[in-house]
Amino acid sequence: MPQIAYLECVRCHAQISAEKPQTVHAGCPVQPPGSLYVRYDLTTLEGTNPDEVIASTAGAPWRGMWRYSAVLPDVKPVTLGEGWTPMLHSKRLTNAYLKEEGTNPTGTFKARGLSLAVSMAKQYGLRKLAVPSAGNAAGALAAYAAAADIEAHIFMPRDVPFANYVEAIAYGAKVTLVDGLISDCARIVAERREEEGWFDISTLKEPFRVEGKKTMGYELVEQLGWEYPEAVFYPTGGGVGLIGMWKAFEEMEQLGWVKPGKRPRMIAVQAAGCAPVTRAYEQNDNASQMWQNAATFASGLRVPKPYGDHIILDILRASDGIALSVSDEDILNSILDWAKYEGIFLSPEGASVTAAYDQLIANGVLSPEDKVVLFNTGSGLKYTDVTSNAMGLVRP
Template sequence: MTTLTHLECSLCGKTYPAHQAHNLCECGGPLLVRYDLEAARNGWSREWIASGPSSMWRYAPVLPVSKPTSMISLGEGWTPLIRARHYGAAVGAQNLWVKDEGINPTGSFKARGLACCISMCHELGIKKVALGSAGNAASATAAYAAAAGIEAHIFMPKDVPQANYIECKSFGAKVTLVDGLISDCGRIVSERKEAEGWFEINTLKEPYRIEGKKTMGYEVAEQFQWNLPDAIFYPTGGGVGLIGMWKAFDEMEALGWIGSKRPKMIVVQADGCAPVVRAFEQGAERSTFWENAMTVSSGLRVPKPLGDFLILQSVRASKGTCVAVSDRASLLAGAELASREGIFAAPEGAACFAALDQLLKNGFLQPEEKIVVYNTGAGLKYLEAYSTLFPRTSESESDKLGGLITPR
């Protein structure tokens, strides 16, 4: 049973009832879910978790869904933590691990957030949802909305990876391709939601996606026997996964499950869209809009994250850092990871390995530190990006990519 008590604004601290549909606070700040952690500590033990489901729902007492019948699950979470010995040896990292989120439903970590969000929409009686997405959040929204019998309205940039578009159409979502970026897609949702009767689930515009994503923090602690690593690399677009993990660490400390020592949180962005990196380097509390955002890592093409201040607070509190890498370096690192470890990472996750090499060489990280890299998606969803490294030529119509099924 959940120990949910209320929602709290991350900017002004104003509170709202827990079991009502809310978007942002009146001041414009994102809302965060709060729990009675003292009650959870007295009535729940971490030793019991192993007997729970092999999914993110093993942490149900600190998730907002109050009724099992509200839970919409496709088996998300409890992803593997894999020792990357060969890649680590090549770059000089003796204790390197990959948390592979690419095996989640719809092939990315977005499944966690949308499973929780759509479950709460189901519990609250919401019939229509809408969001703007760079791709993977759209796919997860469409899948979980289909499972819940909720109408999904998806707005994506017109150059979104083909896999995301086909997934959303297959799941029955109402898809609109937009000549612009995720910021333009999100604006359309915000402008039309009242007239259309949509509940907006854009990044941090509602409080529940972060709750699903925070389970990545609970899992890494549990998989390391309740000891956190020295550093965590996280590819950061909207940054909700990083914000969620930091929230999870706070909750676990309050529960008495971990100590106060935290990993260095390392933000990784593409050099064609790095608003958080720029703000970090300037010592700013908020980022500014990144003009002409461009990167093959579509999940990193977020020109102005709503939760930028929460990302920066976490990085600075952890004595972490922010790094921008090129698309070329990301794809090459992804190919090397695949050939050395058998893990085909999304370009976003691959970017972290390019950043890892930088931080080992400049001494920010030491070879003996325990390092976890989050691969947030499956490389198979980004074949257009990786095809630039591995072009496939054809001599005739029958040799075209896709063979006989290629449209003529």
């Protein structure tokens, strides 16, 4: 496992020591302060064979996220078996592959980021972690904090899918339901963290959730034979998964682990009822504006202003990518379509991606011959209450 060389501010590129736990770059001359990326000295891995490196890793051939420990922090994992999720080839769409993140612990991709963030928190000796969440990060933090014997303080909108509330309570977290959105939850954490002694583990306000989620980039490339697809579709609320994968592509190219070729077009998908990144992309802005009256049953997409919006927009432009939004009606139709014809119960966020793929094929932006990876970021079974409401379905 590599030693962390330093933490790098994504805005001003200052280098900061990782010896103590860090949030954002407090001394950043840009506002809001830049998030921190973990940087390693990877020179000893340059030109190596990735399969040989992975096979030589302690614990191999276990097929989890920590198979990539050669490019992750040197830390004892707090693990529940996260990662190495299936890459499912659509039976109807010739060149579409679904990355099924619903098989992770707690049923969503959030397990990756929180596994690594909690592992590092335990190594740093932190005892109280706090998070604002649209739902799934709350469940993941609660689970990994329980495994690490760390206190979890969770703030969620009152109308999150009920499964998120139940699991957080069951794991023993201290849960507060808030009348508002994730932005209101984040404000409460920011106001109380110093007095309460919490370490804020919010999206992009600590360095290690990105590191956990970058493993999705390593996995999808490995599962495609160490080759890039033409496009990657990602449901974008906070956008950390998309950001993490882009960081993984950068590292793989430095190491020579991916076959030469153009990086994938990154497709950021939002709900029409909360689409700040899409609006900023369409207006050619460098950052988004707060989305008023955000409303969608895809709760993970109900983020009125992502902290890393400027990073997401930079990635979209660098990759010749796109941001687009889809209606709740199209999301529901895609849930039912994939359930009936593919046997896969998508989360609403995942169904936003499959609906967006249909749109881009229909309008000729992509061709059916383009190999694409569509991310279903969570199991549809975590959303049975909100999905049944959208369907107008009641218990007989």
